[in-house]
Amino acid sequence: MNKDEFTRATDILNDYIQSRPLKYSEKRLVILRALLDSNRHLTAEELHSIVKDKDASIGIATIYRTLRLFTECGISGELTLDGSTTRYYPALGKAHHDHLICIKCGKVVNIVSPGIEKTQEKLARENGFTLESHRLDLFGICSDCQK
Amino acid sequence: MNKDEFTRATDILNDYIQSRPLKYSEKRLVILRALLDSNRHLTAEELHSIVKDKDASIGIATIYRTLRLFTECGISGELTLDGSTTRYYPALGKAHHDHLICIKCGKVVNIVSPGIEKTQEKLARENGFTLESHRLDLFGICSDCQK
DNA sequence: ATCAATCATGATAATAATTATCATTATCAT
DNA sequence: ATGATAATGATAATTATTATCATGATTGAT
Ligand SMILES: [Mn+2]
Ligand SMILES: [Mn+2]
Ligand SMILES: [Zn+2]
Ligand SMILES: [Zn+2]
Numbered sequence: 001m002n003k004d005e006f007t008r009a010t011d012i013l014n015d016y017i018q019s020r021p022l023k024y025s026e027k028r029l030v031i032l033r034a035l036l037d038s039n040r041h042l043t044a045e046e047l048h049s050i051v052k053d054k055d056a057s058i059g060i061a062t063i064y065r066t067l068r069l070f071t072e073c074g075i076s077g078e079l080t081l082d083g084s085t086t087r088y089y090p091a092l093g094k095a096h097h098d099h100l101i102c103i104k105c106g107k108v109v110n111i112v113s114p115g116i117e118k119t120q121e122k123l124a125r126e127n128g129f130t131l132e133s134h135r136l137d138l139f140g141i142c143s144d145c146q147k
Numbered sequence: 148m149n150k151d152e153f154t155r156a157t158d159i160l161n162d163y164i165q166s167r168p169l170k171y172s173e174k175r176l177v178i179l180r181a182l183l184d185s186n187r188h189l190t191a192e193e194l195h196s197i198v199k200d201k202d203a204s205i206g207i208a209t210i211y212r213t214l215r216l217f218t219e220c221g222i223s224g225e226l227t228l229d230g231s232t233t234r235y236y237p238a239l240g241k242a243h244h245d246h247l248i249c250i251k252c253g254k255v256v257n258i259v260s261p262g263i264e265k266t267q268e269k270l271a272r273e274n275g276f277t278l279e280s281h282r283l284d285l286f287g288i289c290s291d292c293q294k
Numbered sequence: 295a296t297c298a299a300t301c302a303t304g305a306t307a308a309t310a311a312t313t314a315t316c317a318t319t320a321t322c323a324t
Numbered sequence: 325a326t327g328a329t330a331a332t333g334a335t336a337a338t339t340a341t342t343a344t345c346a347t348g349a350t351t352g353a354t
Binding site: 168207212231 | 300301302303304305306312
């Protein structure tokens with residue numbers, strides 16, 4: 001009976017909140033719902049404008065605070081493509097993945113390559129590093145934009 | 148008799164300048180020398196403070212302008228690790244490479260993996276993309292910082 | 295060398311995304 | 325209910341970078 005994404009996310013969020021000195025908030029659930037519904041890579045501003053339709057009192061600062069919280073507990077992921085604006089996306093239940101981005105239309109495709117992941121580990125080891133994380137972004141032109 | 152790095156860089160820079168409506172400038176050479184001498188991944192501010200010892204009249208805006216020029220003609224490369232500050236490094240003659248960064252001391256090691264590069268092409272192709280560029284950064288802890 | 299056109303530059307204002315501050319409100323354990 | 329403290333909105337502050345603009349340097353033609 002497979003809990004839906006929202007329920008799984010709130011479970012994680014509640015656990016996280018109760019494991020440290022944090023308190024419940026209704027607004028976080030509004031933001032969570034909007035993020036999961038969109039299922040895209042959104043900027044904080046974009047998410048804010050979506051969320052305001054549901055609760056006009058939510059301020060941009062709370063969007064940033066909440067997204068940080070979501071990322072801390074694994075509900076969302078962050079992606080900074082151009083060094084200026086960070087985009088946030090639902091990461092729950094999705095295994096680790098990298099990104100393939102169209103430089104014309106901005107489309108983002110999730111990709112995964114166990115071979116690359118393994119090679120990264122090897123490269124780090126060869127250089128005496130223990131690997132903690134990595135970032136792989138491929139930039140190109142999607143089939144639509146090639147037409 | 149292998150021209151030295153500075154000479155090769157100035158050759159490229161001169162060609163680039165003469166191929167478009169740009170003019171000669173002494174200050175660019177001071178900045179170039181400082182960048183090549185350091186041979187590290189520097190922020191614009193760091194490079195500025197080095198350069199000011201040679202020519203105190205050089206302003207930070209010219210550092211940014213010149214680094215952009217260097218990157219355009221392939222003399223320098225840009226690396227934005229944390230989404231906030233961009234670092235610049237001598238790229239001349241160095242083949243394409245990716246980066247392995249120590250999250251404790253900031254050390255940056257250049258790495259290269261033909262296998263990964265090839266797999267990236269394949270992934271892009273499988274998704275209907277033509278690959279234009281990519282960014283691969285590995286974050287870990289170097290051997291010194293593990294002690 | 296003179297001159298005009300235009301690029302290069304420094305100082306500084308502007309920008310833009312994000313974070314910090316702070317007064318007010320909401321949550322929660324007692 | 326109450327007291328402690330977290331959450332929030334408004335907005336000021338921050339920070340890296342870019343734009344503006346008046347001034348100086350370079351070039352190529354006279
Ligand atoms: Mn990966
Ligand atoms: Mn690469
Ligand atoms: Zn596209
Ligand atoms: Zn280190």
